[in-house]
Amino acid sequence: MMTASPPPGEPREPTSQEIARALDETERYVAAHAPPAPPEPAPLYDPAQGETKRVQQLRAEVAEAHLLAQLQDDETPLLLDTAKVRKRRKKAGEAARLHALAQDPTMRAWRATRMRRLLVAVAMLSLTLALGWSTAGVQTFAAEDALVWSPGWVFAWLVEPFMSLALLVVVGARAYLSTLGQPIESRTLVRIEWLFLGLTLGMNAWPYLPFVVDTFSLSRLVLHILGPIVAVAIVTALPIILAAFTRLDVGLPGNPLTTARYWGNAAAGHLAGNPSGNPSEVDDIEAKAAQIRAMIAAGNLPEGAGVKKIRDALGCRMSTAQAVRDRLAEGGGWNLTVDEEYR
Template sequence: MSVATPAPEPTPEDVARGLAELERHLGAPAPHPPEARPTGADDASSGETRRVKRLRAEVAEARLIAGLQDDDTPLLLDTPRVRKRRKAAREAARLHELGQDPAMRAWQAARMRRLLVAVAMVSLTLALAWSTAGVQHFASEGAALWSPSWVFAWLVEPFMSMALLFVVGARAYLATRGQPIVSRTLVRIEGVFLALTFGMNVWPYLPWSLPQGKAFTVSGIVLHILGPSIAVAIVIALPIVLGAFAGLDHERPTGAPTGPTYWANAAPGGADIAALAARVHDLIDAGELPEAPSATRIQRTLRCGMDTARAVRDELAEGAT
């Protein structure tokens, strides 16, 4: 069994040299730890900086956009404004087509006729009511207030107006049925009622009828002839207008007219000129038409087309020769 040799004891030089190494070691600066790189930091060695990555993304986006720009599909889509205009155009076209339908044309004409008749009758009633005060002033002849003469004077205009409205209403209604009354007697009756209303309104305000000390004024005459004048206009115009409505043909038009045109004749499928000429002869014999009526007068009386009226006029002229 071997015996371990004891280590030699250090000499004073070894101790001094160890202390010097220890002091040198302790005096040296401590090494700095490596800096921590932030998460997601760019790799400088590969050149992939944040700016490079952003530019790479822009280039990729531009390439995709350039490829999609050749596709016209988005241009084929309707914008909300285009759809709104297209809807309005379709609606206008359908309304126009509906307006050409015979049933719709007849309904529109009937509605307009009712409106015109209502306006005319309201205006006529107001005009006759306006003249009532003037007629009462004429008929009372200065009677005392609330005396029998003064009270009954208010009834003069109403019963004349009712009689006038009876004649006007009958002519207007029959005109709407295509059977206008062509009677000089009724025209004279209307003229008498209107002349009486006109005269009684104006007479007290004429220069020779004014009391002494009261000056004549044109405005007084105008105000009192306003009501009778409107009544005369409506009485004359209403049967003519309604007769024109009765002569309307509501069939679908075949083309745009190039001038004053009438759609069709009175008789369905064409007019019998000889029969119409015989009817005009009867009206001439009855005194309701002149000896040689014009085409316009014949058209207005028979409610036929203007071409038919001209043919009837020529037929009458040939028969006269």
């Protein structure tokens, strides 16, 4: 349908097509120049996944708790040794082996020999120093009023050394032979030792005695007699100590002074008969066997008494008691087990 055009000079009304076209152009312009819309926030509940993050975290915690509850009933981890337990067990095993080694007769003999050598060395060193300490006192006594570096003053220094060397010869010989189990029992050597020590003590103490000096000083007297006193103590004590080491029993077979504790383990049966072939030993064992038979007949000992009871009854060594037991066993009636033997 055609519309009538307006008179000249008057505005014309737009048609509906023109209005629609203008609106389309306006929408396109606005769409082209409009700012981008902000993104929409992600919903907590995603229907596509079916669970939220919070639900997933809680589900994981619950599953972990169920697994922990099941594993807590398993005690296998408690049976495993930690590094600290293994370290402590290693130390305990080492201590046990060292203790067992210390009870071995060979180890006891080695320790005793090493200690004896150490004591002898220290004693001889102390004796040498003590005699050297007294050298100055003896020189003062021997020099008297001699001038310094005069012949009398110089030779006075030699008095103590030659006495000390003579004394060390005697003490060293007695000490060495004592370590071999053959101590020198000589009163002559003892008198020689005391003679040298008495001379050393007297010469050190004489210049400082109360009736010799004008002003007596106890400290000076003690200081000068200290060396001889130490020498006397060492000379007296060293033979006693070495004799004790000689009598020391470590449990080795063949030791003539073996105690009951070690002989039964180290040398059982070693002296059951008469290993040396000495007739006196045979007679002695036979006499002791007869004595044990009398004790059994009197009711003082039970039938089939063990080695320990025989030893206690006779007051003898374990080796002797064992030999007596073996002699009694020759007639029967002494068939003891290993556990009963030393009861």
